Amino acid sequence: MSAAQANNSLDAGLLAELRKIAGDDGVISRATELAVYECDGWTIEKRAPEVLVMPQTTAQVSAVMRALFRGGVAFVPRGAGTGLSGGALPVNAPVMICTSRMNRILSIDLANRRAEVQSGVVNINVTNAVRDRGFFYAPDPSSQPACTIGGNIAENSGGPHTLKYGVTANHVLGVEIVLPDGEVVELGGPSEECCGYDLVGAVCGSEGTTGIVTQATLRLMRAPENHRTMLAVFAGVQDATHAVSATIAAGMIPGAIEMMDGLMIQAIEDAFHVGLPRDAGAVVIIELDGLEAGLDARAAQIADLVRDRGAREVRLARDEAERAALWKARKRAFGAAGRLAPNYATQDGVVPRTRLPDILRVISALSERYQLRIGNVFHAGDGNIHPIILYDEREPDQVRRAIEVGREILKACVEMGGSLTGEHGIGVEKLGEMPLLFSPDDLRVMTELRRVFDPAERSNPGKVIPTPGACVEVAAPRRQVPL
Numbered sequence: 001m002s003a004a005q006a007n008n009s010l011d012a013g014l015l016a017e018l019r020k021i022a023g024d025d026g027v028i029s030r031a032t033e034l035a036v037y038e039c040d041g042w043t044i045e046k047r048a049p050e051v052l053v054m055p056q057t058t059a060q061v062s063a064v065m066r067a068l069f070r071g072g073v074a075f076v077p078r079g080a081g082t083g084l085s086g087g088a089l090p091v092n093a094p095v096m097i098c099t100s101r102m103n104r105i106l107s108i109d110l111a112n113r114r115a116e117v118q119s120g121v122v123n124i125n126v127t128n129a130v131r132d133r134g135f136f137y138a139p140d141p142s143s144q145p146a147c148t149i150g151g152n153i154a155e156n157s158g159g160p161h162t163l164k165y166g167v168t169a170n171h172v173l174g175v176e177i178v179l180p181d182g183e184v185v186e187l188g189g190p191s192e193e194c195c196g197y198d199l200v201g202a203v204c205g206s207e208g209t210t211g212i213v214t215q216a217t218l219r220l221m222r223a224p225e226n227h228r229t230m231l232a233v234f235a236g237v238q239d240a241t242h243a244v245s246a247t248i249a250a251g252m253i254p255g256a257i258e259m260m261d262g263l264m265i266q267a268i269e270d271a272f273h274v275g276l277p278r279d280a281g282a283v284v285i286i287e288l289d290g291l292e293a294g295l296d297a298r299a300a301q302i303a304d305l306v307r308d309r310g311a312r313e314v315r316l317a318r319d320e321a322e323r324a325a326l327w328k329a330r331k332r333a334f335g336a337a338g339r340l341a342p343n344y345a346t347q348d349g350v351v352p353r354t355r356l357p358d359i360l361r362v363i364s365a366l367s368e369r370y371q372l373r374i375g376n377v378f379h380a381g382d383g384n385i386h387p388i389i390l391y392d393e394r395e396p397d398q399v400r401r402a403i404e405v406g407r408e409i410l411k412a413c414v415e416m417g418g419s420l421t422g423e424h425g426i427g428v429e430k431l432g433e434m435p436l437l438f439s440p441d442d443l444r445v446m447t448e449l450r451r452v453f454d455p456a457e458r459s460n461p462g463k464v465i466p467t468p469g470a471c472v473e474v475a476a477p478r479r480q481v482p483l
């Protein structure tokens with residue numbers, strides 16, 4: 001049975017069965033309560049599920065999935081709903097399965113540097129559980145106080161420290177996943193090396209289209225002995241991006257290189273008063289980490305290099321409090337954007353690092369052409385841009401322009417040899433852009449791989465792979481809720 005054929009009406013018997021499995025407090029079916037789940041961080045498109053189920057164990061997830069399988073009902077997995085591409089939006093899927101109550105860290109094995117967690121564990125809680133003992137979990141999306149490990153796996157999330165440590169897929173050793181027919185399977189395992197096909201890799205980034213991840217074995221890392229965190233201040237984004245490329249071309253790979261433009265500096269200062277220079281056109285946070293020996297020398301080398309490339313000032317964080325203030329500025333930047341406009345859409349594209357100056361020029365020109373302000377906060381070291389498109393959802397034409405300009409930016413990324421997403425996924429937002437990057441044959445092979453896990457395409461239908469009729473047309477705004 002295809003997604004189109006799936007039975008998407010819920011009968012009373014099925015609802016009663018879901019309540020029996022997850023308990024009365026684990027099932028929500030009242031429209032007023034379901035409104036909370038009508039969108040994730042991609043707020044342009046809103047649609048609530050008919051029913052929300054919140055299981056607490058793998059056995060409950062499996063029983064829920066078996067019941068849905070028997071009824072041919074499609075479902076959408078959800079973690080914390082912080083996704084920025086509409087991945088957790090129900091599209092032809094009446095049931096939402098949310099892992100927020102599956103939030104237990106099951107075991108920590110420091111000798112083997114790994115942790116076993118339920119998929120609803122909030123990202124930062126993994127590091128919080130091992131920090132005192134000198135360890136950390138490396139993937140650190142800026143949403144890490146809220147987003148879940150299951151959501152991170154589904155989106156293959158990154159973060160500021162992706163530059164040095166890699167994305168989620170590099171830190172997941174194994175997963176337990178419940179397939180859409182209710183079968184529980186374990187992929188990968190606790191050991192560092194595995195043989196055979198990389199099925200964990202196939203699940204990472206599959207955006208909930210392969211089933212529901214219920215548990216994961218995560219790699220833990222020894223915390224670096226120390227850090228040096230600098231703020232380099234530039235007149236504009238062009239100088240700043242050239243300095244980033246020059247740093248990496250000189251053979252230095254810091255832990256993180258993050259950039260914010262003038263518009264975002266103003267918003268962040270208004271919101272958090274962390275002391276960013278309001279007259280700067282761009283700032284770059286550069287963080288080195290590792291053994292204490294040699295850190296000062298490397299920091300001085302980078303400071304000299306970026307000064308040569310136009311930095312008018314390089315501030316070194318003098319203590320942990322100053323370092324934390326810089327990271328607060330960066331990690332809460334999206335939130336600060338709320339001060340600039342009633343709404344914003346956070347784009348996510350990738351270009352080769354050396355093309356950063358070009359893509360920023362394109363974004364600036366598009367901002368003019370579409371008459372929409374666009375701020376920029378991004379993982380400069382990875383060439384992973386996050387243009388923040390400001391608009392007012394009460395103005396339908398602004399919504400249309402916000403969507404259009406986002407598409408143009410993505411097209412330019414692909415034309416420059418980049419990609420449609422560095423970490424936020426395809427979701428519904430970028431479905432229409434997939435053919436820019438992939439041939440019909442590529443997309444067919446992806447569909448075949450997906451069907452190995454989900455033959456009937458009932459797990460998060462309408463995501464990642466565009467299919468005729470499944471494309472979401474969001475040009476006309478739906479019911480909008482002012483911020």
Ligand SMILES: Cc1cc2nc3c(=O)[nH]c(=O)nc-3n(C[C@H](O)[C@H](O)[C@H](O)COP(=O)(O)OP(=O)(O)OC[C@H]3O[C@@H](n4cnc5c(N)ncnc54)[C@H](O)[C@@H]3O)c2cc1C
Pocket residue numbers: 040041076077078079080081082083084086087088099119120140141142143146147148149150151152153154155156157158159160207208209211212213214334335423424460
């Ligand atoms: C302020 C802010 C900052 C952000 N910064 C970053 C960043 O630096 N880096 C980054 O990568 N992302 C970032 N994001 C995006 C988002 O936080 C990540 O994509 C995150 O991984 C989503 O996790 P979640 O638990 O909220 O998942 P959700 O939004 O609930 O779901 C995301 C996708 O995962 C699927 N899914 C969720 N749980 C499961 C599961 N258990 N099994 C199978 N599929 C599942 C859903 O169906 C959906 O397709 C940011 C978002 C915000 C709002």
